[in-house]
Amino acid sequence: MRTRARRDGDDWIVNGSKMWITSGNIADVAVVWAQTDDGVRGFIVPTDTKGFTANEIEHKLSLRASVTSELVLDDVRLPADAILPNVVGLKGPLSCLNEARFGILFGAVGAARACYEAALSYAGERVQFDVPIASFQLIQRQLVEMMVAVNRGMLTSIHLGRMRDAGTLGSEHISFGKMDNVRMALEVARTARSVLGANGITLEYPVIRHMNNLESVYTYEGTNEIHTLILGQAITGLNAFS
Ligand SMILES: Cc1cc2nc3c(=O)[nH]c(=O)nc-3n(C[C@H](O)[C@H](O)[C@H](O)COP(=O)(O)OP(=O)(O)OC[C@H]3O[C@@H](n4cnc5c(N)ncnc54)[C@H](O)[C@@H]3O)c2cc1C
Numbered sequence: 001m002r003t004r005a006r007r008d009g010d011d012w013i014v015n016g017s018k019m020w021i022t023s024g025n026i027a028d029v030a031v032v033w034a035q036t037d038d039g040v041r042g043f044i045v046p047t048d049t050k051g052f053t054a055n056e057i058e059h060k061l062s063l064r065a066s067v068t069s070e071l072v073l074d075d076v077r078l079p080a081d082a083i084l085p086n087v088v089g090l091k092g093p094l095s096c097l098n099e100a101r102f103g104i105l106f107g108a109v110g111a112a113r114a115c116y117e118a119a120l121s122y123a124g125e126r127v128q129f130d131v132p133i134a135s136f137q138l139i140q141r142q143l144v145e146m147m148v149a150v151n152r153g154m155l156t157s158i159h160l161g162r163m164r165d166a167g168t169l170g171s172e173h174i175s176f177g178k179m180d181n182v183r184m185a186l187e188v189a190r191t192a193r194s195v196l197g198a199n200g201i202t203l204e205y206p207v208i209r210h211m212n213n214l215e216s217v218y219t220y221e222g223t224n225e226i227h228t229l230i231l232g233q234a235i236t237g238l239n240a241f242s
Pocket residue numbers: 019020021022023062063068216219220221222223224225226229241242
C-alpha cells in the first residue's frame with residue numbers, strides 16, 4: 001500500500017493513487033485506505049475535494065456495465081473527522097474484503113447457472129442431422145458436467161453461508177469458495193459457449209457476456225493465485241506470498 005496520509009495540524013494530507021476502482025468517477029465519496037505513522041487507516045474523501053481526480057479506464061471488454069477508474073490523490077487535505085474511527089491496521093480493509101468476497105460465491109454460481117440453462121435450452125432446440133443436439137452423447141456429457149458443477153458451487157455457497165450464520169466462517173473458507181466457484185463458473189461459461197456453437201459468441205445469448213465478466217471476477221476480490229496461496233498457507237502453515 002503506497003498511499004500515505006500524514007498529519008498537518010488537525011488535518012490530514014493524503015497522497016497516492018489506486019487503479020481499478022469500480023464507480024470511481026461517478027462516486028460522491030471514496031473510502032481510501034492509507035498508511036499512516038500509526039498503521040493503516042481509512043478515510044472518507046468527498047470526490048470534489050481539491051487534489052482528488054478520478055480517470056476513467058477505457059476500452060474494457062469485461063464488466064462494461066460499470067465504470068472503472070484510476071483514483072489520484074495529490075496533497076488532498078481532509079479534516080480530522082474524515083478518518084474512520086476505531087479501525088487501525090489491515091483489519092478494516094480485510095473485513096470489507098471478506099464481505100464482498102462472500103457475496104461473490106453466490107454471484108459466480110448465478111452466472112454459471114445462467115450459462116448452463118442457456119446451453120440446456122439451446123441444445124434442446126438446435127437440430128442437426130434431424131435430431132436436437134441434446135440427444136448426442138457428447139453434448140449430454142457437457143450438460144451433465146455443467147449441471148453437477150453449478151450445483152456443487154451452490155452447495156459450497158450454502159454450506160459457507162451456514163458457517164457464517166454459526167460464526168465459524170474464516171477468511172480461508174471464503175478463499176476456498178471464491179477460488180473454486182469463480183473458476184467453476186468460467187469453465188461452465190466456456191462449455192456453454194461451445195454448446196451454443198457460433199451463437200455462443202453473440203450477445204443474443206447471455207453466455208459470452210457472463211464469460212467476459214467472469215474474467216474480471218477471476219481477478220478482483222483476490223486473484224485466483226492469491227486465494228490459492230491463502231489456502232496453501234492454511235493447510236501447510238507456510239507463507240508462500242513473497
Ligand atoms: C473490472 C474491475 C473492477 C475492479 N474494481 C475494484 C475496486 O472497486 N476496488 C479495488 O480495490 N480493486 C478493484 N479492482 C482491482 C482488482 O482487485 C485487482 O486488479 C486485483 O487485486 C489484482 O491486482 P493487479 O491487477 O494489480 O494484478 P497484479 O498484482 O499485477 O497481479 C498480476 C498477476 O500476478 C499474480 N500475482 C501477484 N502477486 C503474486 C504473488 N505474490 N504470488 C503469486 N502470484 C502473484 C496475480 O495473481 C495475477 O495473476 C478491479 C479490477 C477489475 C478488473
